[in-house]
Amino acid sequence: MSEDSAVVVDGLTKRFGHxxxxxxxxxxxxxxxxHGFLGPxxxxxxxxxRIMLGLxxxxxxxxxxxxxxxxxxxxxLHRRLAYVPGDVTLWPTLSGGExxxxxxxxxxxxxxxxxxxxxxxxxxxxTKKGRAYSKGNRQKAALIAALxxxxxxxLLDEPTAGLDPLMEAVFRxxxxxxxxAGRTILLSSHLLAEVEALCDRVTIIRxxxxxxxxxxxxxxxxxxxxxxxxxxxVPQALGELAGVHGLEAAGTRVRMEVDAExxxxxxxxxxxxxxxxxxxxxxxxxxxxxRHYQGHTS
Amino acid sequence: xxxxxxxxxxxxxxxRLMLPLWILxxxxxPIGTASxxxxxxxxxxxxxxxxxxxxxxxALQALTGPVYEASSVGGLTAxxxxxxxxxxxxxxxxxxxxxxxxxxxxxxxxxxxxxxxxGRYALPAAAVLxxxxxxxxxxxxxxxxxxxxxxxxxxxxxxxxxxxxxGLVFTGIAAVAxxxxxxxxxxxxxxxxxxxxxxxVRAAGDAAGNDAVSWVSPLGWAQRTRAFAGxxxxxxxxxxxxxxxxxxxxxxxxxxxxxxxGLLAARRGPASAAPxxxxxLVLAWRLHRGSLAIWAVAFAVVGGVFGALAETVGDLIEGxxxxxxxxxxxxxxxxxxxxxFATQLDxxxxxxxxxxxxxxxxxxxxxxxxxxxxxxxxxxxxxxxLFGHVTLSLAGSALILAAAGxxxxxxxxxxxxxxxxxxxxxxxxxxxxxxxxxVSAGFAVLLFGLxxxxxxxxxxxxxxxxxxxLFGPLFxxxxxxRLLSPYARLPALPGGVFTPMPYVWLCLTxxxxxxxxxxxxxxRDLEPD
Numbered sequence: 001m002s003e004d005s006a007v008v009v010d011g012l013t014k015r016f017g018h019x020x021x022x023x024x025x026x027x028x029x030x031x032x033x034x035h036g037f038l039g040p041x042x043x044x045x046x047x048x049x050r051i052m053l054g055l056x057x058x059x060x061x062x063x064x065x066x067x068x069x070x071x072x073x074x075x076x077l078h079r080r081l082a083y084v085p086g087d088v089t090l091w092p093t094l095s096g097g098e099x100x101x102x103x104x105x106x107x108x109x110x111x112x113x114x115x116x117x118x119x120x121x122x123x124x125x126x127t128k129k130g131r132a133y134s135k136g137n138r139q140k141a142a143l144i145a146a147l148x149x150x151x152x153x154x155l156l157d158e159p160t161a162g163l164d165p166l167m168e169a170v171f172r173x174x175x176x177x178x179x180x181a182g183r184t185i186l187l188s189s190h191l192l193a194e195v196e197a198l199c200d201r202v203t204i205i206r207x208x209x210x211x212x213x214x215x216x217x218x219x220x221x222x223x224x225x226x227x228x229x230x231x232x233x234v235p236q237a238l239g240e241l242a243g244v245h246g247l248e249a250a251g252t253r254v255r256m257e258v259d260a261e262x263x264x265x266x267x268x269x270x271x272x273x274x275x276x277x278x279x280x281x282x283x284x285x286x287x288x289x290x291r292h293y294q295g296h297t298s
Numbered sequence: 299x300x301x302x303x304x305x306x307x308x309x310x311x312x313x314r315l316m317l318p319l320w321i322l323x324x325x326x327x328p329i330g331t332a333s334x335x336x337x338x339x340x341x342x343x344x345x346x347x348x349x350x351x352x353x354x355x356x357a358l359q360a361l362t363g364p365v366y367e368a369s370s371v372g373g374l375t376a377x378x379x380x381x382x383x384x385x386x387x388x389x390x391x392x393x394x395x396x397x398x399x400x401x402x403x404x405x406x407x408x409x410x411x412x413x414x415x416x417g418r419y420a421l422p423a424a425a426v427l428x429x430x431x432x433x434x435x436x437x438x439x440x441x442x443x444x445x446x447x448x449x450x451x452x453x454x455x456x457x458x459x460x461x462x463x464x465g466l467v468f469t470g471i472a473a474v475a476x477x478x479x480x481x482x483x484x485x486x487x488x489x490x491x492x493x494x495x496x497x498x499v500r501a502a503g504d505a506a507g508n509d510a511v512s513w514v515s516p517l518g519w520a521q522r523t524r525a526f527a528g529x530x531x532x533x534x535x536x537x538x539x540x541x542x543x544x545x546x547x548x549x550x551x552x553x554x555x556x557x558x559x560g561l562l563a564a565r566r567g568p569a570s571a572a573p574x575x576x577x578x579l580v581l582a583w584r585l586h587r588g589s590l591a592i593w594a595v596a597f598a599v600v601g602g603v604f605g606a607l608a609e610t611v612g613d614l615i616e617g618x619x620x621x622x623x624x625x626x627x628x629x630x631x632x633x634x635x636x637x638x639f640a641t642q643l644d645x646x647x648x649x650x651x652x653x654x655x656x657x658x659x660x661x662x663x664x665x666x667x668x669x670x671x672x673x674x675x676x677x678x679x680x681x682x683x684l685f686g687h688v689t690l691s692l693a694g695s696a697l698i699l700a701a702a703g704x705x706x707x708x709x710x711x712x713x714x715x716x717x718x719x720x721x722x723x724x725x726x727x728x729x730x731x732x733x734x735x736x737v738s739a740g741f742a743v744l745l746f747g748l749x750x751x752x753x754x755x756x757x758x759x760x761x762x763x764x765x766x767x768l769f770g771p772l773f774x775x776x777x778x779x780r781l782l783s784p785y786a787r788l789p790a791l792p793g794g795v796f797t798p799m800p801y802v803w804l805c806l807t808x809x810x811x812x813x814x815x816x817x818x819x820x821x822r823d824l825e826p827d
Binding site: 076082087093107 | 676
């Protein structure tokens with residue numbers, strides 16, 4: 001299919017008994033981008049990743065990973081990609097260092113210099129036995145094995161869930177390094193700040209279906225801006241203007257959400273009302289996200 | 299102890315299928331035995347002859363213990379069924395307790411429960427209570443069932459109590475193991491090893507006619523309750539007291555350790571892997587080698603003990619003209635020694651089947667624990683990953699049987715002045731059991747490939763094979779029914795006539811089962827939960 005896409009998913013469905021885990025998921029990850037895969041627990045992120053890895057069969061739809069079939073070509077494809085599961089378990093009888101080396105070698109080899117550097121950066125003790133590690137440390141082991149393998153595509157399933165803020169910062173640096181080195185990264189997460197800081201494009205998934213996909217800029221453009229203004233006189237009709245939502249007025253200060261396409265008209269009214277101060281912010285990813293999920297529950 | 303009731307209900311719900319199945323088997327075996335003996339040996343004279351024959355055969359006594367009272371149906375039932383029922387009750391209790399304590403901690407569910415308003419010791423308490431209830435149910439059903447067969451109430455109750463008593467002692471042993479060990483697997487190993495040692499000590503004591511040795515084993519206590527043979531009621535409170543002491547020890551250990559930790563602390567490992575750790579087969583070796591070493595040593599030790607006993611087999615019949623005459627017709631004392639080895643090796647094969655099934659199901663526990671996923675997400679064909687574990691199951695079971703045969707042969711050979719010759723002979727007879735064991739492994743692989751949620755059926759199948767093999771002659775099953783067990787298909791070696799066909803068929807069956815299992819796994823979804 002398209003040469004510039006590392007992962008192409010079209011209309012993917014997957015059922016577990018009566019539960020529809022994926023309901024026609026579409027996803028396109030361009031080569032060289034960091035793609036955020038956002039959704040709450042149970043939205044189908046992990047199922048989608050497992051199908052991309054050939055660990056599960058999709059029921060319907062089309063999936064292509066690095067130009068190959070995820071199930072049929074699994075062994076060849078897995079040389080070119082690395083996966084970090086959301087819940088890493090290590091072998092009780094193997095040390096963390098042994099697990100890192102083993103996973104790297106099974107993938108076709110590790111860069112020892114990069115491995116040593118990552119062990120250092122993540123402040124990881126490789127001599128403990130599997131069971132002695134905390135959740136965050138088990139995740140570090142899987143991350144080090146993945147990042148030191150120098151593969152084209154990294155599939156990361158909520159990789160920072162157990163990391164402390166310091167290690168999360170190290171993780172972000174590493175992801176930016178990988179991107180600079182031309183790797184493609186799929187970062188599944190429910191941490192919006194992380195996605196916002198790292199990702200070029202985002203796909204939001206709900207109930208096994210992509211509800212939004214695009215660059216952050218574009219997603220924001222499609223949605224509302226937060227406007228806070230300090231006015232001499234608050235115009236009577238401000239709340240009734242087209243595109244204005246959730247107006248709050250406290251004395252001379254007003255706050256509201258404005259649809260992007262009506263922003264110009266609304267600002268014109270505001271500037272004619274004795275404008276003394278104005279902040280106009282694009283929505284955070286959090287607000288984007290909440291809108292999709294609140295729309296669902298109401 | 300707050301919350302124990304809720305956890306008890308949770309445990310009973312989680313075991314609503316397996317536990318009734320265990321209880322059914324443990325209760326049905328003695329009742330079926332009583333019914334079979336009443337039908338096959340209706341006259342007291344026939345039963346006495348059977349009793350005399352048994353007492354002349356140390357191999358049988360190693361398996362089942364001595365006959366205390368041969369004239370009654372109850373006495374023979376107690377002889378035949380006490381040990382089997384006690385071993386099964388002990389195994390059920392041990393696995394139950396570990397499953398609801400240590401395995402819960404390993405899975406992290408205990409943490410979830412510990413954070414809820416439940417007492418710190420509610421989890422072990424609920425596990426012990428579950429086991430206690432299961433054993434009481436067994437005792438009640440056995441008493442009712444045996445009296446239902448027309449046996450005296452006192453003997454039935456003593457029999458039922460002795461079986462439940464073994465279950466209780468191993469409830470205690472497993473409770474201690476669950477606290478001492480660093481993980482559920484290790485706890486199971488400790489408890490099952492204790493059971494194996496108890497069996498061995500009792501078998502050695504009974505085969506050699508040394509009562510004091512048999513008293514050391516909790517399984518020996520069960521027989522020495524002497525159900526239907528002048529009941530020794532005081533043995534039952536002995537089991538209860540031992541259980542309480544063990545539970546007190548478990549409680550003391552529990553107070554001294556952290557959740558998830560063990561007394562046997564984890565050691566550190568190397569910071570990087572040896573160059574050899576680079577394939578699924580080597581990974582499988584690393585995962586299996588610890589338990590394989592324990593099994594091999596245990597088999598060698600037990601084999602050596604039986605090797606030491608073999609030569610004394612003849613001594614027991616020296617005073618008995620009738621048996622000696624019978625034996626001379628069969629080929630003399632050497633034939634008796636051969637029969638002894640053949641019987642014991644059959645038993646070793648069944649136990650080795652336990653190793654083979656356990657090892658062949660290791661991929662399933664890897665899958666459930668989420669450790670299969672990262673390996674299969676690397677560039678590893680599924681067939682190679684599974685084949686690594688299958689190889690360890692097949693080669694490992696052959697190795698432990700060889701260890702038992704070699705040790706038995708060398709020790710026996712030293713006593714009769716022919717170590718090399720006997721070593722080769724008994725080793726050969728031991729290795730000849732391997733194809734039957736592989737069929738058990740084959741069923742485990744088949745289930746893993748096609749019905750991963752039903753892999754426990756591989757254990758049920760092994761128990762069924764054992765029952766057919768060991769009880770087939772007593773129950774006078776039709777030959778074709780008995781031959782459903784691969785273990786019953788092999789010629790009795792040493793001493794018997796070697797025919798190659800059974801081996802060829804069993805090996806082909808194993809290959810077919812494994813092939814279909816691997817083909818199924820290659821195609822199916824990974825099912826971690």
